[in-house]
Amino acid sequence: MKNPLYYKIKSITLNTLIHIFLLTIAVSCLFPLVWMISSSLKTQSTIFSDTSLIPQQMHWENYALAWKEGGFGRYFINSIFYTTAVVIGIIVVASLAAYAFSRFSFPGRNIMFYTFMAAMMIPIPGSFVPLYLLMNKLGLRDTRIGYILCMINVGLSTSIFLLKTFFDKMPRELEDAARIDGCSKFGIWWNVALPLAKPVLAVVVVFNALNVWNEYLLAYLILDNRKLYPLQVALMTFQGEYITKYHLLMAGLTIAALPIIFVYVLMQKYIVKGVTQGAIVG
Amino acid sequence: MKLKSTLENYLFVLPAVVIFSIFYIYPFSQVFYLGLYEWDGVSAAKQFMGLTNFKEIIFSDPIWWKSMLQAGWMTLVALTFQNILAFLLAWACDREIRFKNWYRLVFFIPPILSEVVVGLVWQWILEGNYGLLNSWLTQVGLSDLTRTWLTDPKTALNCVAIVHSWKGFGWGFLIFLAGLQTIPRELYEAAKVDGANSWYTFTKITIPLMVPVAILVAILTILGTMQAFVLIMAMTGGGPAYHTQVPILRILGSMDGSRYGYACAQGILFGVILVTISFIQYRFSKRSQAKGA
Numbered sequence: 100m101k102n103p104l105y106y107k108i109k110s111i112t113l114n115t116l117i118h119i120f121l122l123t124i125a126v127s128c129l130f131p132l133v134w135m136i137s138s139s140l141k142t143q144s145t146i147f148s149d150t151s152l153i154p155q156q157m158h159w160e161n162y163a164l165a166w167k168e169g170g171f172g173r174y175f176i177n178s179i180f181y182t183t184a185v186v187i188g189i190i191v192v193a194s195l196a197a198y199a200f201s202r203f204s205f206p207g208r209n210i211m212f213y214t215f216m217a218a219m220m221i222p223i224p225g226s227f228v229p230l231y232l233l234m235n236k237l238g239l240r241d242t243r244i245g246y247i248l249c250m251i252n253v254g255l256s257t258s259i260f261l262l263k264t265f266f267d268k269m270p271r272e273l274e275d276a277a278r279i280d281g282c283s284k285f286g287i288w289w290n291v292a293l294p295l296a297k298p299v300l301a302v303v304v305v306f307n308a309l310n311v312w313n314e315y316l317l318a319y320l321i322l323d324n325r326k327l328y329p330l331q332v333a334l335m336t337f338q339g340e341y342i343t344k345y346h347l348l349m350a351g352l353t354i355a356a357l358p359i360i361f362v363y364v365l366m367q368k369y370i371v372k373g374v375t376q377g378a379i380v381g
Numbered sequence: 382m383k384l385k386s387t388l389e390n391y392l393f394v395l396p397a398v399v400i401f402s403i404f405y406i407y408p409f410s411q412v413f414y415l416g417l418y419e420w421d422g423v424s425a426a427k428q429f430m431g432l433t434n435f436k437e438i439i440f441s442d443p444i445w446w447k448s449m450l451q452a453g454w455m456t457l458v459a460l461t462f463q464n465i466l467a468f469l470l471a472w473a474c475d476r477e478i479r480f481k482n483w484y485r486l487v488f489f490i491p492p493i494l495s496e497v498v499v500g501l502v503w504q505w506i507l508e509g510n511y512g513l514l515n516s517w518l519t520q521v522g523l524s525d526l527t528r529t530w531l532t533d534p535k536t537a538l539n540c541v542a543i544v545h546s547w548k549g550f551g552w553g554f555l556i557f558l559a560g561l562q563t564i565p566r567e568l569y570e571a572a573k574v575d576g577a578n579s580w581y582t583f584t585k586i587t588i589p590l591m592v593p594v595a596i597l598v599a600i601l602t603i604l605g606t607m608q609a610f611v612l613i614m615a616m617t618g619g620g621p622a623y624h625t626q627v628p629i630l631r632i633l634g635s636m637d638g639s640r641y642g643y644a645c646a647q648g649i650l651f652g653v654i655l656v657t658i659s660f661i662q663y664r665f666s667k668r669s670q671a672k673g674a
Binding site for chain 1 (some may be wrong): 390391396397401408409411412415416466469470473474478479480484494495496497501502503504513516520552559604608614615628629632641644652655656659
């Protein structure tokens with residue numbers, strides 16, 4: 100038997116090494132964000148020469164400039180609007196379908212459900228091409244509603260899966276009681292099932308909200324009118340046009356990133372749940 | 382009464398089915414149809430081409446294959462560098478260690494940010510004339526190493542691949558951590574009682590039990606990285622001279638050139654390759670599970 104001190108020293112050394120490793124990676128995760136915020140507080144003349152992390156003078160007015168003259172205020176509101184509309188749409192459409200898949204039996208039920216599930220797993224990298232042509236044909240291109248409908252479709256399969264799994268495990272007694280009291284199917288769905296599904300609805304909301312807020316491809320394809328741009332598309336356009344206005348670009352990036360980080364820190368457990376459950380699906 | 386009830390049931394799924402049919406199933410089937418045509422998207426007549434589009438991609442579109450190889454290289458970087466890092470971090474956090482919730486919180490920040498944000502911030506850091514990386518290198522006397530990272534054909538692709546891995550390792554980390562936490566602690570205790578050292582427990586308990594999880598992470602990494610493109614758009618725009626082109630950017634390029642049929646054919650070919658890869662891996666995982674059992 101070696102003496103206890105040996106084990107103690109060994110474990111302390113190991114723990115220190117592990118902490119150094121974890122800390123290095125953690126710093127590398129945060130540093131680009133710190134640099135982004137730092138750059139957003141410099142001026143056009145200092146940003147190219149001043150490499151200090153904390154600028155001597157904080158130019159908070161850059162945010163006002165980016166918000167007004169860069170137009171990021173409008174794009175921010177657009178992003179909020181799309182995110183809210185899509186999430187509400189997904190909650191209603193997906194929970195109706197998931198409830199029916201879980202509770203009712205009707206011809207074609209399984210085929211429909213498995214088609215939704217297959218869509219989640221088969222990669223179809225080219226399908227945005229016909230989608231773009233279809234939007235043109237339907238006159239939905241360059242409209243808010245067109246983009247919102249497309250994004251509802253994007254979140255549908257996963258949300259139906261999460262909700263159906265939850266409904267399957269949920270006890271039916273309360274719904275039976277409501278039915279005996281003469282409540283309609285829609286009444287039961289709205290008044291009984293949805294309130295009970297709050298924990299999984301939170302996962303669905305957070306997951307889809309992140310997804311819509313960060314979405315780029317469909318917004319880029321569907322929306323031409325600048326007034327309709329969400330933040331992600333606007334940022335890319337801004338970078339292409341004002342290549343040297345890095346301070347305003349960084350302010351715009353901060354405006355796009357901070358709400359997401361804020362929501363993530365508050366709702367961490369739902370996101371982690373969504374990731375691990377979503378992974379098990381695939 | 383029965384009929385009314387069935388109709389009511391269909392009403393529940395109707396909105397989902399309608400949206401899904403229009404925005405998913407229709408485009409999905411159209412890809413296969415349009416892939417056989419040459420069409421500019423506007424004119425009334427589509428020109429039937431048979432398999433000509435596919436022939437052109439396979440035999441006379443070297444940039445397509447270059448972009449495929451480049452996506453493959455990025456995937457290789459992600460599979461090794463990113464996933465090994467993710468596993469080591471998960472292993473380090475799956476023990477009694479202080480601040481582990483803080484680490485977990487931080488590691489998942491890059492994945493929740495958009496590719497646009499990540500791409501543009503790193504583009505600024507790696508920028509050739511005023512970027513932070515070059516000014517650091519100059520400050521520590523390594524100015525020989527400075528270069529225009531994202532416009533130099535030698536470094537552009539690797540820079541993109543590393544930033545992609547930086548953004549992505551948090552996913553693997555979370556999934557590995559969830560996997561590690563399902564390993565019963567008693568197994569480790571029992572091995573310790575039997576006198577096994579930590580290296581032995583690691584190679585004989587942890588690694589074998591994590592194989593299915595590793596395969597899952599590998600499939601997700603391959604599908605995710607092969608199809609990544611927004612990050613590249615933000616960092617290099619596919620340049621310099623096609624050196625960071627990837628398949629999805631090529632499909633978008635064909636759309637820009639109003640060759641919608643060709644774009645669909647590229648999509649089909651790419652989709653078939655992706656499905657084949659994940660199917661092979663799935664079979665492989667089935668076999669290794671059967672062996673383990």
